[in-house]
Amino acid sequence: MIRRFYQKHKHTLTLFDGFFLNNTVLERGLVIAPIIVAGNTMKNAVMLSIAFVIITFFTVLVSSFIPKKLPYTIRAIMHTVLAAILFIPVSYFLQGYFPEAVYKAGIFLPLLVTNSLIVSKGESRFFKKTRGVMAVDLLSHVLGFSLVACIVGAIREILGSGSFWEIPLGLGETAPMLMFPFAGFILLGFLAAALQKFRLYVTREPKALAKEETAPDGSEQPESAN
Amino acid sequence: MSELLNSFASFLGDYVTYALIAMFLENTILTRALGTSTSLLIIRKRFSLGLFSLILTVITTLSAVIVYLINPLLNSLSFRYFITPLVFVLIISVVYVAVLLLTNFCFKKLKEKILPMVHLSAFNCAVLGALLLGSQGNMNFPSFLGFGLGTGLGFALATFLLSIAYERLYSDRVPRAFRGFPAMLLYIGILSLSFYGLIGHEISF
Numbered sequence: 001m002i003r004r005f006y007q008k009h010k011h012t013l014t015l016f017d018g019f020f021l022n023n024t025v026l027e028r029g030l031v032i033a034p035i036i037v038a039g040n041t042m043k044n045a046v047m048l049s050i051a052f053v054i055i056t057f058f059t060v061l062v063s064s065f066i067p068k069k070l071p072y073t074i075r076a077i078m079h080t081v082l083a084a085i086l087f088i089p090v091s092y093f094l095q096g097y098f099p100e101a102v103y104k105a106g107i108f109l110p111l112l113v114t115n116s117l118i119v120s121k122g123e124s125r126f127f128k129k130t131r132g133v134m135a136v137d138l139l140s141h142v143l144g145f146s147l148v149a150c151i152v153g154a155i156r157e158i159l160g161s162g163s164f165w166e167i168p169l170g171l172g173e174t175a176p177m178l179m180f181p182f183a184g185f186i187l188l189g190f191l192a193a194a195l196q197k198f199r200l201y202v203t204r205e206p207k208a209l210a211k212e213e214t215a216p217d218g219s220e221q222p223e224s225a226n
Numbered sequence: 227m228s229e230l231l232n233s234f235a236s237f238l239g240d241y242v243t244y245a246l247i248a249m250f251l252e253n254t255i256l257t258r259a260l261g262t263s264t265s266l267l268i269i270r271k272r273f274s275l276g277l278f279s280l281i282l283t284v285i286t287t288l289s290a291v292i293v294y295l296i297n298p299l300l301n302s303l304s305f306r307y308f309i310t311p312l313v314f315v316l317i318i319s320v321v322y323v324a325v326l327l328l329t330n331f332c333f334k335k336l337k338e339k340i341l342p343m344v345h346l347s348a349f350n351c352a353v354l355g356a357l358l359l360g361s362q363g364n365m366n367f368p369s370f371l372g373f374g375l376g377t378g379l380g381f382a383l384a385t386f387l388l389s390i391a392y393e394r395l396y397s398d399r400v401p402r403a404f405r406g407f408p409a410m411l412l413y414i415g416i417l418s419l420s421f422y423g424l425i426g427h428e429i430s431f
Binding site: 193 | 257258260263266307308310311312314322323326345346348350351353354358359402403405406407408409410411414415416418
């Protein structure tokens with residue numbers, strides 16, 4: 001049923017691909033460092049998501065007005081400088097609301113200014129579209145990051161430290177190793193596999209699916225980083 | 227004379243120690259996940275790993291020298307945290323342009339090969355991350371230089387380890403749901419676990 005719905009509304013849903021099926025983190029493998037290392041509590045995840053959404057959305061949007069006549073080097077510098085300027089009010093605001101989370105996130109909050117959506121995807125994907133379509137696509141991508149950050153943050157906090165939003169849940173057993181970066185990689189790997197499985201299911205035509213069930217072929221390679 | 231030798235030995239000691247720390251104990255990809263997507267991209271596009279790492283090391287080390295000089299001034303500011311990314315991005319930009327000019331004038335034959343790598347490595351999380359980490363601690367000059375070198379070498383080491391498994395993890399023998407990127411993440415997680423075993427404690431951000 002889900003597949004039929006997807007096939008029927010494919011053209012409309014493609015516009016919002018970045019949120020789920022073509023997710024920045026799970027499908028494209030971009031901006032994974034903040035989630036893996038700093039996204040180990042829900043508060044951290046929300047704080048990183050707010051920063052990422054504001055910095056990336058407005059930087060890419062404003063950057064789209066930079067004339068393409070300028071050399072690529074100058075444009076690349078301008079995109080990153082814009083993000084770094086935007087970081088100032090955003091981090092000031094976040095420090096007021098999430099002082100502890102900002103401290104815990106360490107270098108991963110400032111590092112958002114050189115995230116791949118700003119540095120490379122702006123030029124190679126977003127700027128090729130009309131501004132309206134670009135804004136929707138961009139919003140889907142940044143919200144997709146937030147979705148994954150919050151899912152990962154919630155799972156790691158609940159199972160790793162037995163709390164949610166720093167409120168103890170009274171769980172008997174916890175797995176503190178989930179708070180470490182290696183567990184972040186592994187958890188993200190399983191989530192990426194689940195998404196890949198779902199994507200293969202909904203994007204395949206029913207006939208192709210039936211054919212594959214009888215004679216599997218392994219030619220398709222999912223897109224990885226970038 | 228012996229004083230000169232002593233200071234040289236001390237310089238070398240700090241330089242090598244911090245290079246090893248950055249390479250193994252605080253590996254940019256395996257302990258902080260910085261530059262993971264770039265690493266996978268250069269494997270996929272079959273860029274020369276040695277050349278890319280050299281460019282990354284040069285950009286990180288040159289930027290680290292400037293950051294070292296400017297750091298005392300930054301530290302004296304109460305709003306340091308908010309403007310640090312802007313200052314560091316401007317420093318990287320200067321180094322980026324300098325490396326591009328150097329490539330244009332000195333390596334004309336290799337220009338086509340080098341330029342895409344320079345573009346990719348300049349505004350890389352690994353470079354900015356190394357500068358942010360270096361500026362947080364009270365490192366001396368050789369330590370700062372060593373940390374820059376170690377970051378580049380650590381990136382090369384981790385990318386080499388990923389490139390070994392790349393073909394296998396994208397092969398038909400891996401279940402479709404896990405094939406490619408998901409399996410690669412699990413593989414990096416296991417490698418990261420082994421590096422965690424080497425460190426034995428949680429790293430500071």
